[in-house]
Amino acid sequence: MLNPQLGRRGELIHLLTTEGLPRRHVERLLELARADGALGDAQSDAAPDVPVFLCLPEGDAADVAAFAAAATRVAMLPVPLEARAGEALAEAVGALEPGVLVLRHDESGAAHCAAAHAAPGLRVLNAGDGRHADPLPALALVQAIIESKPDLTSLVVTVVGDIRHSRLARSFIHLLTTLGVPEVRAAAPRTLLPDSLPQLGVRACATLEEALGDADVIVALPLNVEWISGAQLPSAREYASTHGLTPAVLALAKSDAMLLPAGRLTPGVEVDGDVAASLDPTEARLATLEQQLRVAALRVLTGDAP
Template structure:
């Protein structure tokens, strides 16, 4: 559905809406460009302020209809490090609260000569809607839409995995938890399959397994121990109780008992297993506090890598940079 919108006739990235349908070569280009930005940052040190003038003269609007800390902040930092002008739109205080439609909001802001919208919205398909109606030359970058997709989170997850385990063809990856309500799970599955991961698993209670998810090439497990047996990477998902309209689970305590990653369960896994989580973390629910920031966790690395990955995407769409 979205790949024709995402990729222009010249084969270059035009919008980023989903991982679905993107070619492996393009994903690798993004990851390679992100690696160069990350290397530059490491060379500068923690207090470096070097800017890459790739987006000088461009305007990026962060249009967030849902609350966010990590994602919005990293997009803002990414755009500023590329020398773009950045506007953070407080949607709750904008005209949308007065009845203005999404299309009205888009066209009003386009009239102010915006080059890219970074959009987070509670409705699945919202980013695709914006891309369909955006003016030529205006780019849409999906920062998460409903249960559908979160492509830059998937890219930074792949970037983090590749830093530690570069050969995806050898990897067994388990995605654990609330996949039913997770846009990250779907995007990670598409990215892992595109990059050639040999074994992708979804481990969750039956009520939290999306219907037909096996068609994406994943194996479904309803017991944690079996699902984690022999894996190289564990990606934990937040239990999204705010999206649950029915009795999906008896309690968060029972979820932790049956599916939470504890020190005891971690000790039974491979000694070099990677523990990941897109955040925010529910301590004592999907993961024990000591495990979240233990020696096998790369959760803080994921956050740190978000800036470089989002710089790479923005540069490729607006600045014409490629590997």
């Protein structure tokens, strides 16, 4: 089956999802991001040329600024665009000149739709579409793991939280299986687990204790309240009592286990106050890694990477 992310010679022309993304492209993005981090704050002296169209919701000003900074770093010209929906999105995409479209959209599959309507030379970088995919923060999680635990083929990785409604969780899981992680576990209230876990290569655990036993890495997901229907949403107290991460339950994992937050966690719900207070350095590091991956993705999509 044709992979819409790849060109005729197998080159990466869009970054839409981590599902089906060949391992060589995953590793290249991670390697380029590490190289960008090694360069420090140095920026290109070239004049802005290739446009980077930033089509993100109005409330995502911080991410718009981050993508604009990434574009400037590699001598590309950030161009803000008004968010569009449905047929208006396809029409707007078809009218864009060659460059990169950074798209975040509430509808799952919007990035694939944009890629299908893009004129030749326009590359699409998915910054999150509905519940479907969010490649860059997922890559940042993997990069953080590799920094501390380079041998992914020996790890047990546990994902805790609202996996059913998380595009980031889906993207992260696809990366783990592509890179050879032998055991991926999931822990959440039953209503927050997708039915497709076996097809994703993930073992659903009946209890948090089972999921954390001897785990090397724990990734904590926030509750996506805006996506969850009333019948699916456990109360904060119920969630905290069964799946909240505390020092006591984290002690079930390996002594050197990593805890990575996959989004803003609420103290007293996904994590207790003591755990939440310890996460600031990790959150800052993940933000740095994601910015390096924004730069790497722009370079790859425009053919500017070696």
